Amino acid sequence: MSSLTTNSEPSRWARMMSSNMAYSFRRNPVAMVSMAVFLLIAVAAVFSPLIAPFNPYDPANIDIMNSELPPAWVAGSDPQFALGTDDQGRDLWSTILYGTRLSLIIGLCAVAVQAFLGISIGLISGYVGGRVDSVLMRLADIQLSFSTLMVAIIFLAVTQAMFGSEVFNQYAVFMLIAVIGIAEWPQYARTVRATVLAEKKKEYVDSARVLGFGPLRIMVRHILPNSLSPIFVISTVQVANAIISEASLSFLGLGMPPSQPSLGSLISSGFDYIFSGSWWITAIPGVVLVVLVLVINLLGDWMRDVLNPKLYKG
Amino acid sequence: MSLLSVRDLTVKFAMRDNTVTALNQISFDLGKGERLGIVGESGAGKSITGFSLMNLISKPGFIDNGKILFEGQDIVQMSDADLRTIRGNRMAMIFQDPMVTLNPVLTIGQQMVETLQAHRDLTRQDAEKIAVMKLREVYIPSPEDRLNQYPHELSGGMRQRIIIAIALLLDPQLIIADEPTTALDVTIQADIMELLLELCQSNNVGLILITHDLGVVSQMTERTLVMYAGRIIEAGRTREIINDPQHPYTQGLINALPQQTLPGHRLKQIPGNMPSLANVPPGCPFSPRCDYAVDLCRTTLPKIVSYGQVEVACHEVERLHADDAAQEQSA
Amino acid sequence: MLAYLVKRVFQAIAVMFAISLVSFAIQDNLGDPLRELVGQSVSEEVRQELRDELGLNDSFVVQYLRFAGNALQGDLGTSYFFKEPALDVILKKLPATLELVLGATVIIIGLSVPLGVYTAIKPNTILSRLIMGVSIVGISVPVFLTAILMIFLFSVELRMFPSYGRGDVVHLFGYWSTNFLTWDGWLHILLPSVALASIMLPLFVRLIRAEMMETLQSEYVKYARAKGIRPRRIYFVHALKNTLLPVITVGGVQIGTMVAYTILTETVFQWPGMGFMFLEAVNRVDTPLIVAYLIVVGFIFVVTNTIVDLIYGLVNPTVNLARMGA
Numbered sequence: 001m002s003s004l005t006t007n008s009e010p011s012r013w014a015r016m017m018s019s020n021m022a023y024s025f026r027r028n029p030v031a032m033v034s035m036a037v038f039l040l041i042a043v044a045a046v047f048s049p050l051i052a053p054f055n056p057y058d059p060a061n062i063d064i065m066n067s068e069l070p071p072a073w074v075a076g077s078d079p080q081f082a083l084g085t086d087d088q089g090r091d092l093w094s095t096i097l098y099g100t101r102l103s104l105i106i107g108l109c110a111v112a113v114q115a116f117l118g119i120s121i122g123l124i125s126g127y128v129g130g131r132v133d134s135v136l137m138r139l140a141d142i143q144l145s146f147s148t149l150m151v152a153i154i155f156l157a158v159t160q161a162m163f164g165s166e167v168f169n170q171y172a173v174f175m176l177i178a179v180i181g182i183a184e185w186p187q188y189a190r191t192v193r194a195t196v197l198a199e200k201k202k203e204y205v206d207s208a209r210v211l212g213f214g215p216l217r218i219m220v221r222h223i224l225p226n227s228l229s230p231i232f233v234i235s236t237v238q239v240a241n242a243i244i245s246e247a248s249l250s251f252l253g254l255g256m257p258p259s260q261p262s263l264g265s266l267i268s269s270g271f272d273y274i275f276s277g278s279w280w281i282t283a284i285p286g287v288v289l290v291v292l293v294l295v296i297n298l299l300g301d302w303m304r305d306v307l308n309p310k311l312y313k314g
Numbered sequence: 315m316s317l318l319s320v321r322d323l324t325v326k327f328a329m330r331d332n333t334v335t336a337l338n339q340i341s342f343d344l345g346k347g348e349r350l351g352i353v354g355e356s357g358a359g360k361s362i363t364g365f366s367l368m369n370l371i372s373k374p375g376f377i378d379n380g381k382i383l384f385e386g387q388d389i390v391q392m393s394d395a396d397l398r399t400i401r402g403n404r405m406a407m408i409f410q411d412p413m414v415t416l417n418p419v420l421t422i423g424q425q426m427v428e429t430l431q432a433h434r435d436l437t438r439q440d441a442e443k444i445a446v447m448k449l450r451e452v453y454i455p456s457p458e459d460r461l462n463q464y465p466h467e468l469s470g471g472m473r474q475r476i477i478i479a480i481a482l483l484l485d486p487q488l489i490i491a492d493e494p495t496t497a498l499d500v501t502i503q504a505d506i507m508e509l510l511l512e513l514c515q516s517n518n519v520g521l522i523l524i525t526h527d528l529g530v531v532s533q534m535t536e537r538t539l540v541m542y543a544g545r546i547i548e549a550g551r552t553r554e555i556i557n558d559p560q561h562p563y564t565q566g567l568i569n570a571l572p573q574q575t576l577p578g579h580r581l582k583q584i585p586g587n588m589p590s591l592a593n594v595p596p597g598c599p600f601s602p603r604c605d606y607a608v609d610l611c612r613t614t615l616p617k618i619v620s621y622g623q624v625e626v627a628c629h630e631v632e633r634l635h636a637d638d639a640a641q642e643q644s645a
Numbered sequence: 646m647l648a649y650l651v652k653r654v655f656q657a658i659a660v661m662f663a664i665s666l667v668s669f670a671i672q673d674n675l676g677d678p679l680r681e682l683v684g685q686s687v688s689e690e691v692r693q694e695l696r697d698e699l700g701l702n703d704s705f706v707v708q709y710l711r712f713a714g715n716a717l718q719g720d721l722g723t724s725y726f727f728k729e730p731a732l733d734v735i736l737k738k739l740p741a742t743l744e745l746v747l748g749a750t751v752i753i754i755g756l757s758v759p760l761g762v763y764t765a766i767k768p769n770t771i772l773s774r775l776i777m778g779v780s781i782v783g784i785s786v787p788v789f790l791t792a793i794l795m796i797f798l799f800s801v802e803l804r805m806f807p808s809y810g811r812g813d814v815v816h817l818f819g820y821w822s823t824n825f826l827t828w829d830g831w832l833h834i835l836l837p838s839v840a841l842a843s844i845m846l847p848l849f850v851r852l853i854r855a856e857m858m859e860t861l862q863s864e865y866v867k868y869a870r871a872k873g874i875r876p877r878r879i880y881f882v883h884a885l886k887n888t889l890l891p892v893i894t895v896g897g898v899q900i901g902t903m904v905a906y907t908i909l910t911e912t913v914f915q916w917p918g919m920g921f922m923f924l925e926a927v928n929r930v931d932t933p934l935i936v937a938y939l940i941v942v943g944f945i946f947v948v949t950n951t952i953v954d955l956i957y958g959l960v961n962p963t964v965n966l967a968r969m970g971a
Contacts, residue, residue: 142660145950147901153908154939157927158671161935244787248909251789252924264787271793271913275801275808282797286790294785301781368871372862394876402872409868417865418963419886428882429872464962480872 024306031302034295041292045101052094053080057260071280086266086281087273088258095266096285100292102262106176107243111235113181114242118188119231123219125189126196137193140186148183149245155179156254169257176255180242187234195227229307236300240293247289263289317487317520318344318367323380325359325366327591328373334591336362336375338544346487347518349511351531351552353567354541355588360524361410363541364492367522368401385487403433406481407490408510411497412473416465423461426480433484448479452509471502478510488520495530507534528567532556540564543589543599550624560626563600598629606630653954657947664943668936669712672722673705675932721940722933726926731937735919739941740822741811742907742918748838749903753846758885761853765861766880768854776850783847788906792840792913799836806836809915837914841906845899852895856888863887890961897953904942 025031044051071084071092083092125136156179160168168175196219199205208218247264249255251271256262258269263285270281325337337359344350352360365371367382369389382389384405389397401407409415416425426445430436436444442461449457452475465473474494481489491510495503511534514521523534531538531552538555540548540563548561559565566584568574575581586603589595595602601611610629618627621635696702703711715721721731764773786794800808812833815826824830860866861884869883908920915921919938926934 145898145901147899147903147905149905150901150942153905157924158675158935161927161930161932162675240785244785247787248789248905251787252909252912253928267790267793274793274797279797282793286793290782290786290790293787294782297781297785370867370871372867398873398875400873401870402874407868407871409864409871411864414864415868417869417883417887419890419961420883421962428874428878432873432875432878466963 021306024302028302030298034298034302037291038295038299041100041288041295042104044097045104048094048097048101052091052097054091054094056090056095056098070278071284074280083284084280087269087278092280092284095261096263096288099261099263099266099285100288102173102256102260103243103246103264103289103292106173106180106246106262107239109177110180110184110242110246111238113177114184114238115188115231115235117182118185119192119224119227121185122189122192122227123196123223126193126200127215127219127223133193136189140189143183144186146183148180149248151183152179152245152249153252153254156249160254165257169259172256172260176246176249180245184238184241187238188231191230191234192224192227195230196223199223199226233300233304233307236296236303240296240300243289243293243296263292316343317346317348317385319381319383320367321381321383323363323366323382324378325362325371325375326378327375329592332592335378335594336544336591337366339380340546342539342546342549344488344520344522347514347520348537349514349521349523349535351535351538352522352524352541353526353528353531353538355526357588357591358541359544359591360526360541361492364407364490364522364524367490368405368407369397370401370407399433402429402486403484404486405488405490406484406486408474408477408481408492408494410493412470412477413497415477416473418465420464421461422463422465422468422476426461426476426483429480429483444483445479448482449476451482451513452476452479454479470498471506474498474506475509478506478513482513482517482519485517486519488522489514490522490524492524493526494523496525510534528556528571529573540567543594544591545599545627546618546625547600547627548624549618554623560621560624560631561600561628562604562606562630566603598627649958650955653951657951660947661943664939664947665713665716666709668939668943669709671939672712672932672936673708675930675935716940721937724926724931724934724937726929726931726934731933732941734922734934735937735941738917738919738922740820741916742911742920744824744834745837745841745907745910745916745918746903748834749841749845752838752842753849757846757849757853760850762857762880762885762888764850765854765857768858777854780847780850784844784851786843787909788840788844789909789913791843792837792910795836795840796913807833808836811917837910837916840913841903841910844906845903848899849892849896853888853892856891857884860884860887886960890957893953893957893960897950897957900949900953901946904946 025035049055074084080091083096086092086095121136121140125133156168156175159175200223205218205222208222213221246255246262247267250262250264251268253265253268256265258265261269266285267282267289270278270283270285274282320343321341323337323340324335326333326335340359340363342350352363354360362371362375366377367384367389369377369382369392371377377390380390384400387396387400389400392400416422420428423442423445426448427438427441430441430444431438434441445461446457449460454460454472454475460468460476468476478494489510494510495506498506507530510521510523513519521535523531525531535552537550538552539546540555540561542563548555548559548564555564556568559568563584566582569582570584572581584603589599589602595612597610597612597614598604598607598616601607604611608629614629616627616629616632618625619632619635621631626632719732723729724731724734727734760776764776767773796808799806810833811822811824811830813827813829814822814824815830816822824834866879866883869879874883904920907918908923910916911918911921912924919941923935923938925931926938
């Protein structure tokens with residue numbers, strides 16, 4: 001961790017990382033295990049094409065005769081498929097690896113969009129103030145009162161109905177990122193705005209202004225670093241939420257198609273077979289999803305305890 | 315028998331990997347109806363002293379050692395249930411900031427009645443009658459209407475008057491007032507202090523006034539404790555401490571008063587800051603800021619010694635007195 | 646008070662206006678009403694005539710006003726699939742969804758307050774740690790997965806509860822159908838209610854705990870202790886009342902999320918409510934039904950939010966309703 005922050009002069013952030021955070025991390029077994037599990041999942045997801053024995057997107061690899069084979073420890077399994085196969089005869093282990101990669105990509109990218117929008121709007125709102133500020137914050141209120149998931153369901157349902165599922169499936173990844181990304185910016189905007197308002201009063205901002213630095217430079221170089229810890233805490237929780245949202249949308253058939261399944265769509269396709277006893281198609285990706293979200297939430301909890309930022313409350 | 319007798323009170327705070335001593339062997343007495351001032355800079359341990367008298371130190375703080383005898387009973391050893399019969403009843407407290415002391419979602423009436431009902435078997439109507447009477451005593455206009463109002467509808471000065479009225483509800487023996495006017499407008503600070511003094515005198519209530527304002531202490535109290543870094547460094551009659559301070563720190567405090575400075579001149583502040591409780595220097599805690607400090611001061615903690623009317627913890631004062639005694643003997 | 650109410654109602658109308666605009670835009674662009682009416686075998690001339698007759702060639706504003714006018718009279722079009730007025734179809738499904746939400750809300754409110762208060766008052770007991778541990782797992786399991794898990798466990802393996810549908814319902818006042826008057830109805834609604842509550846409950850437990858712990862640190866709680874007030878009164882009168890204020894606000898924000906979760910829960914349990922119907926309508930491109938769902942859900946959302954705001958204003962004495970109206 002410290003190697004990341006050895007560049008230039010040690011900022012407040014760097015000092016915090018090296019002292020308090022690292023200290024508490026070493027003393028908190030839950031945080032350490034969560035971090036290890038998260039890294040394991042992330043590495044497996046990133047290198048899924050190398051790790052996975054089969055390519056689940058390649059129809060040539062799929063044989064419908066192999067469908068619904070149970071995992072290796074259950075009678076009737078095929079040693080080729082360690083975790084069994086899904087309803088289409090795909091190797092479940094490979095499909096889960098690829099699906100985890102999709103879930104993580106969508107979650108991280110959606111949060112990146114949220115953070116970019118929210119931080120920009122928060123900085124502008126707080127720095128410019130006046131009417132711009134009140135309009136933007138009113139907008140944030142309205143946006144917050146609509147549930148992200150509800151807006152996403154309606155938006156995706158209508159687009160799917162409008163363009164047909166073939167076109168929809170082609171752009172599903174981008175649409176999921178966009179719809180989850182755009183809906184949740186107010187979280188960031190409010191917190192960043194609050195920090196800007198607090199920092200704006202301080203002397204160093206005035207002196208930076210006197211020195212002739214432009215507002216953009218002041219905001220990015222001087223004010224933004226002070227809102228890093230709340231942004232960090234929010235982002236962790238938001239990644240977990242985004243992954244859950246993506247899974248929920250895919251489960252409803254409004255996200256990733258079965259031909260290119262994320263964890264949610266994999267669970268969804270397995271659900272139809274749960275009554276016939278093929279529990280593994282649902283259960284194994286379900287466990288992966290829960291573990292992934294859980295470790296992120298645990299890391300978020302730990303970070304909130306350590307950094308203890310002033311989070312904006314409704 | 316004195317009303318309150320504190321012996322070797324030590325309060326510590328459990329930190330992440332060590333404990334910090336916030337109060338170090340505090341001892342003092344208070345007679346019935348007597349008014350005592352506790353002065354010092356912020357962080358000296360004044361407020362902690364006030365709260366420990368009620369055994370209200372909140373975590374991570376705890377009373378490590380010592381006795382607090384109130385009407386003969388030891389507060390430190392008391393059960394929670396017994397403590398409740400004392401708090402608000404025999405011993406009342408006035409908090410620093412009236413804007414945050416009263417519960418915002420309960421009416422003034424509810425907050426007064428609950429206090430009475432916690433200690434006496436009273437109907438709501440009877441309790442309200444007493445509440446109105448007490449509100450009248452603190453000069454609240456139209457007290458009946460106030461009972462139905464919420465704190466946010468009243469000004470800070472008005473709220474502090476109500477808090478004084480609540481303190482008086484059950485005719486306590488002792489009121490602890492923790493900087494009762496610092497959060498208020500300067501214009502009404504004097505009014506509140508005057509009211510407090512008047513009520514304590516007329517009801518023969520003991521008062522412990524915690525403040526950093528020596529001027530207030532001189533008007534309000536009969537005796538004074540001066541605290542520094544969790545210890546009492548000087549104690550005695552207020553008049554003597556103001557007119558003839560012994561400890562260099564007390565002298566510094568008095569010299570820093572605006573009255574002691576000619577117009578147009580700088581205030582004579584004591585250089586430096588009080589050490590944080592986490593790293594109190596060895597020896598006398600005041601030694602790094604003290605003009606008289608010698609090597610002994612930096613290594614050995616001075617004990618508090620009684621010289622007739624005053625008690626002082628200072629090596630220099632001890633030496634001076636020893637010299638005097640020696641001269642007297644040789645003469 | 647009245648001024649505040651009026652202001653709030655105006656806000657609600659503004660939101661409804663926005664929802665109706667979105668709904669109309671969807672209706673205007675989604676599917677071709679002609680094909681639904683007459684099929685594809687009709688000549689272009691007849692089509693144009695029909696278009697004129699139906700007013701499909703009018704300007705956007707005229708069409709919107711007609712749409713809004715009809716909507717205000719309760720006419721949201723006719724479902725392509727059910728061949729019935731869309732509003733009637735939805736209103737028939739409404740009781741199922743509302744009873745599900747009611748069941749979940751009772752569970753959430755009934756458990757979150759005691760659990761949240763307990764974990765705040767006694768944060769270091771084994772039970773508290775257990776509750777907090779379970780709650781973080783709870784918020785990490787998506788609603789649909791909880792639902793599937795429960796079906797697998799209680800329906801497929803243990804055969805204790807039915808896995809789909811509403812079971813025996815009793816009709817009240819000729820319209821409302823309820824689960825709560827038959828044993829079978831209770832059996833059917835239990836799992837879906839628990840599933841729907843499963844993610845909100847831990848969220849609220851954690852929220853109440855955090856707010857309560859903050860409140861317990863406040864000066865007025867310390868002051869109440871200094872007055873010799875009993876702990877029970879301090880916790881449940883002094884602290885809880887202040888704790889619930891922010892919780893009410895969050896509760897209002899969560900209403901929309903709750904509606905979204907009904908869609909998930911109803912899908913898993915094939916619960917014959919509005920959410921399940923909505924997804925079917927989407928699959929069938931039943932535009933009038935989709936639009937009607939949006940409007941009805943939007944309306945419920947606006948009404949409940951207004952009510953939550955009013956409750957907040959009534960509970961919180963520092964909110965001056967009269968002055969807020971000005």
